[in-house]
Amino acid sequence: MSYETITYENFPSGLAKITLNRPDKMNAVSKQMTAELSEVLKQARDEEELKCLVITGSGDRAFCTGGDLQDLHGDLNAGEAFQVLYPMKEVLYQLASFPVPTVAVLNGQARGGGCEIATACDFRFAIQNASFGFVQGELGITPGWGGGALLYEKIRPEFAFQWLVEAEMYSSERVAEMGWAHRLIEREELENLEQLLSGFLDKSIEQMKVWKRQYDKKLSMIALSPVMDEEVRACAKLWESEEHKEAVNRFMNRRS
Numbered sequence: 001m002s003y004e005t006i007t008y009e010n011f012p013s014g015l016a017k018i019t020l021n022r023p024d025k026m027n028a029v030s031k032q033m034t035a036e037l038s039e040v041l042k043q044a045r046d047e048e049e050l051k052c053l054v055i056t057g058s059g060d061r062a063f064c065t066g067g068d069l070q071d072l073h074g075d076l077n078a079g080e081a082f083q084v085l086y087p088m089k090e091v092l093y094q095l096a097s098f099p100v101p102t103v104a105v106l107n108g109q110a111r112g113g114g115c116e117i118a119t120a121c122d123f124r125f126a127i128q129n130a131s132f133g134f135v136q137g138e139l140g141i142t143p144g145w146g147g148g149a150l151l152y153e154k155i156r157p158e159f160a161f162q163w164l165v166e167a168e169m170y171s172s173e174r175v176a177e178m179g180w181a182h183r184l185i186e187r188e189e190l191e192n193l194e195q196l197l198s199g200f201l202d203k204s205i206e207q208m209k210v211w212k213r214q215y216d217k218k219l220s221m222i223a224l225s226p227v228m229d230e231e232v233r234a235c236a237k238l239w240e241s242e243e244h245k246e247a248v249n250r251f252m253n254r255r256s
């Protein structure tokens, strides 16, 4: 299957790799990318031989700078915004409940929804000297894909709360100290992902599935789904706010 905004590769070692592939837009998530992510995750889920799924970004500037503010925006009311945001909640849920471990290989900065995608993965390997932020608070909204709810499950809740409220970009070192990034990596390491993930790939498929099932139980993934839905509804409501409209206008007109 071929995709326009992502690539998908499968390695004999049991590694599969999804690359967000809009480098000229810093891999921002368009509606097309959302549909393709949904499709590729269904495809990958059916593959019997996978031990580990990686999601990364193309280029060296960004993993992903969140939802494409131009493509997703428009002048939407809360109901319309919900319809636009919800498909990415489903993508995040598919990622979080994927049957084998998932790793976000953060090749550059992540903002907004980019941090949400990374949080939906089980592990985050982040490049040195980058920055990461749940910046939605600066846009008059809150996370809208369920990644905020997941953040509370992945790091200490008081750190999650602070990061969401401050809406600031934190350094690679800081996110590693907080436990969000599991490992800091050099750019050269991106060139050989099988080497980077050798500690995963030398295990059996069955081991990976057992560990992932245990982790899903610990996270109570089924119970988390409605909490993620609630987050989408709350963000959709804020989408109508003047603060959000002004912030998006500022972004669109930043060069004039």
Ligand SMILES: CC[C@@H](C(=O)O)C(=O)SCCNC(=O)CCNC(=O)[C@H](O)C(C)(C)COP(=O)(O)OP(=O)(O)OC[C@H]1O[C@@H](n2cnc3c(N)ncnc32)[C@H](O)[C@@H]1OP(=O)(O)O
Residues within 6 Å of the ligand: 024, 025, 026, 028, 065, 066, 067, 068, 069, 070, 071, 072, 111, 112, 113, 114, 116, 135, 136, 139, 142, 143, 144, 145, 251
């Ligand atoms: C909608 C869901 C919500 C969620 O649920 O979480 C979100 O994700 S909200 C979105 C959060 N993201 C942002 O607010 C980031 C917006 N982008 C920026 O602030 C800046 O682009 C940048 C990331 C700080 C980089 O600035 P700079 O170095 O000056 O580069 P450019 O601004 O020229 O960007 C290069 C290129 O990429 C396009 N771009 C980057 N991010 C986005 C985005 N989120 N949406 C749409 N387009 C994006 C940018 O427009 C440039 O393209 P051209 O205009 O074609 O040159």
